[in-house]
Amino acid sequence: MARPTAWPDKVIALLRAGNPDAAIAQIKVAPSARELRALEKALAAGQLAGRWKDVDVAIRDTIDALAGPRLHRSP
Template sequence: MSHSSAWPVKIVALLRAGNPTAAIAQIRVAPSVRDLRALEKALAAAQLSGKWANVDAAISESLQALSAPRLHRSP
């Protein structure tokens, strides 16, 4: 059974409310790559992709950070 996250919907709501700063803060602490990909799809569906360059940059940076292999394990 698939469970869809409400996180992307909340980020889109922040952007629609005119608060890209709060959206970027949430994107930087994104729970997973899957949620970021869902956010990209939600932005495209809402025709909001590309509207905020800094939001797109935050998504791409967070995807890179979460996708990168870990250099070491914590003890």
């Protein structure tokens, strides 16, 4: 069983501190799509979903980017 990470809590702390730009920067360099989905669930649980439109867009865009196929060069 995977251990829950503290990353979503740190991003929510940035949002509650009134710094959505820093939260968006963290979202863009998220470790994985799993953490982003955990962040979405935490925002919904804290009734914060939809409060910051730019944050919601950044989450969706980053999930799409991480879920998409990787481009690579053949040897």
